């Protein structure tokens with residue numbers, strides 16, 4: 001089911017998410033709702049808090065070389081921990097909770113992560129490039145952070161000004 005996505009500056013987006021403790025039907029329907037919601041808005045990543053659920057759950061579904069978003073490339077990542085990170089890369093990020101705004105953010109280019117899947121099976125995996133960026137972006141949501149917090153002071157000020165203007169315009 002498609003859920004409503006919380007948009008900045010909704011305070012719920014600042015909540016810290018908690019670990020999943022049971023890998024049951026309610027987790028599965030959360031994951032399914034997150035997928036429907038993400039796809040309906042043409043997103044490539046979503047954290048549970050973006051639909052108001054403060055659990056350490058995120059999904060990522062990058063597009064392939066042909067630009068097609070295939071369900072078999074979906075990652076469901078639960079209770080993730082970054083155990084190693086290195087390198088640096090910059091990417092023009094966006095976020096479904098900050099629609100219409102994109103800006104450069106620097107992050108580690110390579111990460112090693114432990115996480116669980118929807119059945120509670122544990123994985124240790126390395127991610128690079130866009131997948132590494134997406135995991136770090138979504139994991140920031142789990143700690144109540146948005147990519148706009150990483151902007152320089154001046155860029156953030158300009159963002160706040162433009163955002164207020166856009167909201168006044170009723171968008």
Ligand code: QAP
Pocket residue numbers: 041042043044045046091092093094095096098099100101102130133134137138
């Ligand atoms: C997070 O972002 C991410 O502004 C996922 O109008 C960011 O899916 C992953 C979106 C950077 C990898 C790299 C944003 C859709 C989607 C918008 C998204 C919009 C419509 C963002």
Ligand code: CO
Pocket residue numbers: 094095096097137138141
């Ligand atoms: Co986001």
